[in-house]
Amino acid sequence: MKFRIVIEYDPETKSYAAYCPELPGCCSAGDTEQEALDNAREAIALYLEPTNTKKVKNGKVFEVEVGV
Numbered sequence: 775m776k777f778r779i780v781i782e783y784d785p786e787t788k789s790y791a792a793y794c795p796e797l798p799g800c801c802s803a804g805d806t807e808q809e810a811l812d813n814a815r816e817a818i819a820l821y822l823e824p825t826n827t828k829k830v831k832n833g834k835v836f837e838v839e840v841g842v
Contacts, residue, residue, distance in 0.1 A: 783807075
């Protein structure tokens with residue numbers, strides 16, 4: 775599965791910010807562009823990792839696979 779990652783240099787902190795526009799709130803940073811890219815890749819994997827979801831009364835939990 776492919777995602778776009780936007781990397782921006784911040785001259786004030788002298789570091790790079792990275793975010794994935796398709797995944798709201800999925801962002802990371804790094805001291806170098808490559809580190810920011812690597813960290814963003816890890817952030818996406820964690821963002822997409824399944825979590826334990828508590829079932830609510832009369833609710834159903836479904837799992838779907840995307841991009842296979």
